[in-house]
Amino acid sequence: MSINRLLLVIATVASLAFAVTACGDDEEGGGATASGSTSEELSGSIRIDGSSTVFPFAQAAAELFNEEQPNVQIAVGQSGTGGGFEKFCAGETDISDASRPIEDDEVGVCEENSVDYEEIAVANDGISVVTSKELAVDCLTVDQLKQLWEPDSKIKNLSEIDPSLPDAELTLFGPGTDSGTFDFFTEAINGEEGATREDYEASEDDNQLVTGVSGSPGGLGYFGFSYYEQNADKLNLVGVGEDAASCQKPSSENIQDGSYVPLGRQIFMYPSAEALARPEVKAFMDFVIQNEPAIAEAAQIVPLTDEQISEAQQKVDSLGGGA
Amino acid sequence: MTGAQIAASVIPKRSGRDAAAEAGFRGTMYGAVGIAFLGLAVLIWDFTSDGASVVSWDFLTSFPSRIIPESSGVQSALVGTVYLMAICAVLVVPLGVATAVYLEEYADEGRWYNRLIEVNIQNLASVPSVVYGILGLAFIVRGPLGMGPVLLAGGITLALLVLPVVIIVAREAIRAVPPSIREGSLALGATQWQTIWKQVLPGSIAGISTGVILALSRAIGETAPLLVIGAAVSPRFNPEGLDSAFTALPIQIFAWTQDPNQEFVARAAGAICVLMVILLAMNSVAIWLRNRYEQKW
Amino acid sequence: MAEPRLAAASGAMGGRVDLTRTPSARSRFEGAIRAGLIGAACISVLTTLAIVGSLIVETVQFFGEVPIADFLFGTRWAPTFAESQQSFGVLPLVWGTVFVSLIALAVAVPLGLLSAIYLAEYAPQRVRKVVKPVLEVLAGVPTIVFGYFALTYFTPEVLRGVLGIEVGIFNALSAGLIMGLLVLPTIASVAEDAMSAVPASLREGAFGLGASKLQVSLRIVFPAALSGIVAALILGASRAVGETVLVLVAGGQIPSLSIDPTESHQTMAAFVAAISRGDISTGSIEYLTIFAVGFTLLVITLVLNIASIRLVRKYRQVYE
Numbered sequence: 001m002s003i004n005r006l007l008l009v010i011a012t013v014a015s016l017a018f019a020v021t022a023c024g025d026d027e028e029g030g031g032a033t034a035s036g037s038t039s040e041e042l043s044g045s046i047r048i049d050g051s052s053t054v055f056p057f058a059q060a061a062a063e064l065f066n067e068e069q070p071n072v073q074i075a076v077g078q079s080g081t082g083g084g085f086e087k088f089c090a091g092e093t094d095i096s097d098a099s100r101p102i103e104d105d106e107v108g109v110c111e112e113n114s115v116d117y118e119e120i121a122v123a124n125d126g127i128s129v130v131t132s133k134e135l136a137v138d139c140l141t142v143d144q145l146k147q148l149w150e151p152d153s154k155i156k157n158l159s160e161i162d163p164s165l166p167d168a169e170l171t172l173f174g175p176g177t178d179s180g181t182f183d184f185f186t187e188a189i190n191g192e193e194g195a196t197r198e199d200y201e202a203s204e205d206d207n208q209l210v211t212g213v214s215g216s217p218g219g220l221g222y223f224g225f226s227y228y229e230q231n232a233d234k235l236n237l238v239g240v241g242e243d244a245a246s247c248q249k250p251s252s253e254n255i256q257d258g259s260y261v262p263l264g265r266q267i268f269m270y271p272s273a274e275a276l277a278r279p280e281v282k283a284f285m286d287f288v289i290q291n292e293p294a295i296a297e298a299a300q301i302v303p304l305t306d307e308q309i310s311e312a313q314q315k316v317d318s319l320g321g322g323a
Numbered sequence: 324m325t326g327a328q329i330a331a332s333v334i335p336k337r338s339g340r341d342a343a344a345e346a347g348f349r350g351t352m353y354g355a356v357g358i359a360f361l362g363l364a365v366l367i368w369d370f371t372s373d374g375a376s377v378v379s380w381d382f383l384t385s386f387p388s389r390i391i392p393e394s395s396g397v398q399s400a401l402v403g404t405v406y407l408m409a410i411c412a413v414l415v416v417p418l419g420v421a422t423a424v425y426l427e428e429y430a431d432e433g434r435w436y437n438r439l440i441e442v443n444i445q446n447l448a449s450v451p452s453v454v455y456g457i458l459g460l461a462f463i464v465r466g467p468l469g470m471g472p473v474l475l476a477g478g479i480t481l482a483l484l485v486l487p488v489v490i491i492v493a494r495e496a497i498r499a500v501p502p503s504i505r506e507g508s509l510a511l512g513a514t515q516w517q518t519i520w521k522q523v524l525p526g527s528i529a530g531i532s533t534g535v536i537l538a539l540s541r542a543i544g545e546t547a548p549l550l551v552i553g554a555a556v557s558p559r560f561n562p563e564g565l566d567s568a569f570t571a572l573p574i575q576i577f578a579w580t581q582d583p584n585q586e587f588v589a590r591a592a593g594a595i596c597v598l599m600v601i602l603l604a605m606n607s608v609a610i611w612l613r614n615r616y617e618q619k620w
Numbered sequence: 621m622a623e624p625r626l627a628a629a630s631g632a633m634g635g636r637v638d639l640t641r642t643p644s645a646r647s648r649f650e651g652a653i654r655a656g657l658i659g660a661a662c663i664s665v666l667t668t669l670a671i672v673g674s675l676i677v678e679t680v681q682f683f684g685e686v687p688i689a690d691f692l693f694g695t696r697w698a699p700t701f702a703e704s705q706q707s708f709g710v711l712p713l714v715w716g717t718v719f720v721s722l723i724a725l726a727v728a729v730p731l732g733l734l735s736a737i738y739l740a741e742y743a744p745q746r747v748r749k750v751v752k753p754v755l756e757v758l759a760g761v762p763t764i765v766f767g768y769f770a771l772t773y774f775t776p777e778v779l780r781g782v783l784g785i786e787v788g789i790f791n792a793l794s795a796g797l798i799m800g801l802l803v804l805p806t807i808a809s810v811a812e813d814a815m816s817a818v819p820a821s822l823r824e825g826a827f828g829l830g831a832s833k834l835q836v837s838l839r840i841v842f843p844a845a846l847s848g849i850v851a852a853l854i855l856g857a858s859r860a861v862g863e864t865v866l867v868l869v870a871g872g873q874i875p876s877l878s879i880d881p882t883e884s885h886q887t888m889a890a891f892v893a894a895i896s897r898g899d900i901s902t903g904s905i906e907y908l909t910i911f912a913v914g915f916t917l918l919v920i921t922l923v924l925n926i927a928s929i930r931l932v933r934k935y936r937q938v939y940e
Binding site: 325326327328341344345348349351352353355356358359362363365366369370373417418421422424425426429430439440443444445446447449450451452453454455456457458460461462465466483486487490514515516537540541544545546547550551552553573576577580581588591592595598599602603606610 | 730737742753765767772828834922
């Protein structure tokens with residue numbers, strides 16, 4: 001009945017717990033190595049944050065990079081394009097993911113804090129309008145989308161826009177206001193960045209949007225093409241065009257050659273010059289560009305053309321080369 | 324049987340109406356109990372059936388993966404949870420026990436400031452956990468301490484969350500030690516602190532340990548405060564130090580639950596199983612401690 | 621230097637005992653210990669001050685930019701949209717909280733109290749010994765587990781499947797009902813403790829006078845334990861109001877004033893967690909909404925807590 005024995009038991013349990021975690025630490029995710037292995041062992045950490053559209057790409061890149069360089073810790077956040085730039089221009093992150101180009105006021109903040117950067121296109125993307133499998137819509141023109149999504153829109157049913165569209169009560173889903181996808185979509189469709197109706201399920205987490213749209217009989221939403229690709233079996237893809245005749249559904253081809261308008265775009269990574277001076281960050285960016293097609297495939301995102309790849313490499317070299 | 328029960332059995336049965344009311348009530352009551360337990364049983368069955376097949380040694384030692392969902396594991400979350408629990412314990416045990424000792428042994432109940440402390444602790448114990456997250460965000464992650472969303476910030480936030488509970492539990496354990504023990508010690512010439520250190524604390528340590536373990540098990544099940552202070556989602560590394568980004572099992576479960584990919588949802592169930600096993604283990608230890616070392620004065 | 625032990629020992633053997641206290645290294649040590657303990661106790665006070673302080677300072681800043689009347693009485697909550705569309709009326713969030721909590725209590729109160737009566741009055745001893753610890757463990761199940769259950773099983777399989785109700789994938793009904801399940805063990809446990817604390821003599825007196833078991837349970841024990849039962853209910857309500865993750869996962873993110881439980885509703889706590897996920901810069905109006913909403917939530921739970929203490933004191937029956 002002694003207290004000492006009790007303390008001994010507690011101590012044993014505690015040390016067992018730590019032992020398990022310590023042993024677990026030795027295991028790293030092994031696997032096949034990607035091409036272009038570097039000879040030296042790099043270490044350090046890289047902080048990436050920003051767009052949730054770029055997130056799967058950045059995560060896939062981190063995983064594949066770690067197969068070659070397991071000692072580089074890469075933390076990828078998805079606070080949204082806007083949130084990412086805020087942290088980036090405050091010097092809190094090394095690379096900012098963005099699904100839209102950096103804006104003037106953000107440029108100003110970066111300049112104020114002497115954050116020098118380069119805009120590197122890492123993949124092509126198209127914003128996909130999707131509905132649930134039960135809501136079969138083939139095409140929505142830009143005008144119809146605008147009627148649906150503009151501020152103060154009260155449309156609850158597609159047949160209100162056009163009687164030939166299915167008669168079903170809608171549940172709307174879309175990215176939150178910190179998202180580059182949100183900025184891009186509202187600008188392209190509603191004509192003004194940030195202008196939108198408010199009664200939709202907003203989430204920074206695109207996965208939640210997919211769950212929402214696919215799970216609601218009248219679900220309709222928009223997000224990056226890769227999220228559609230990963231969940232194509234659960235969703236119905238809607239074609240978009242200026243008018244019914246030019247309606248086209250996004251695909252790898254028309255996104256890559258730029259003919260998916262107006263919702264086609266590039267997505268970016270913005271490394272800072274200061275970060276690129278560190279060998280692990282430079283190695284990571286080089287890796288990303290050199291292995292872009294493989295990473296894009298792993299993340300199910302539309303890859304760059306060869307031309308776009310060499311352009312990206314040039315940009316990284318120019319930024320990294322400078323002192 | 325007591326006299327009253329014998330008397331009750333001798334008295335003639337109630338009239339039909341009363342019997343019907345009695346039967347009706349019993350039926351409702353059994354129904355209610357049945358529904359309650361059925362609901363909880365289905366809950367447990369749901370995540371166990373979804374997740375039991377997922378848990379394996381690989382699951383425990385792999386990191387979450389974007390590209391190969393089937394290979395996703397909870398290593399970073401598990402390690403994060405253990406570290407958070409350790410930091411929380413280190414902070415909360417001395418602070419909580421010291422406060423309890425002060426309130427029970429030293430504080431004069433009549434003084435206003437002591438009553439203020441007592442009322443505060445009661446209120447603190449009922450504050451929603453998300454508000455502690457706001458506190459952590461405003462004071463620890465940003466603001467005066469400004470250490471960013473790191474492991475230490477998470478540990479401190481959780482410690483503040485469960486501190487009131489530990490204080491309350493420790494007080495009860497200390498109160499359970501009879502005054503005669505204290506008086507005997509003092510009569511033999513020990514000082515107040517000697518009495519506490521050598522008699523009261525050892526006598527209440529079982530109760531205190533039980534309470535601390537239960538408080539810690541509550542801490543590691545919390546999601547909201549960690550969400551608000553900015554725990555990382557699906558990191559592929561373990562926290563390297565107190566100033567590292569971190570995650571925890573509840574956060575990992577949260578992220579995977581919302582993923583439309585069913586593979587990830589299954590992994591969420593697996594992570595729930597892991598978390599529940601840990602909690603069950605902790606609760607069992609606490610109950611065992613209470614039963615084994617409970618002092619019968 | 622006084623040696624208290626020697627003095628006492630000599631007293632026991634018939635010698636003179638010096639009972640005056642003179643300062644010594646030991647008593648200075650004791651003083652230091654006491655100061656340290658006071659310091660520890662003060663940290664608990666500091667925590668309250670910090671909570672209230674952090675909330676108040678930023679809330680005041682918030683009301684510098686948004687008029688209080690707009691906040692308290694406005695019916696549109698849209699803090700993150702473009703300036704022209706921003707609106708800071710908190711009523712939808714308050715309503716969401718109340719609505720989901722009411723659904724939860726509608727489930728948890730009857731089921732919880734009936735379960736408590738069963739455990740306290742009707743259940744055989746061996747059933748009690750098994751069920752009570754099970755209840756305690758269930759009360760400790762992390763809320764994310766309930767959220768998982770609501771989203772991945774209850775909404776698709778039970779609400780839509782078995783019951784055939786047309787609900788959105790995120791809806792208040794699912795969140796509310798499962799929150800009832802979450803709160804139920806708490807209410808049952810605390811109420812059962814209160815009822816068990818009623819002395820047997822009260823029951824046996826009633827039995828001796830010819831009362832039936834039903835009458836004893838409802839007319840004698842229940843009122844005698846009323847203060848504890850009320851405390852249990854308020855504890856449950858407080859837990860429901862403050863619950864975050866369950867609603868975040870299963871209830872949706874659209875603040876709404878509608879009374880339709882099949883739609884998405886957002887509660888105050890869920891809003892705070894949701895907005896913290898998308899990063900917001902310190903000092904921006906979005907950041908300040910966290911504090912304004914958090915403060916409102918804190919006030920509500922404190923009011924509930926104080927009401928519970930008052931009611932408990934009012935109805936407490938003192939046994940010998």
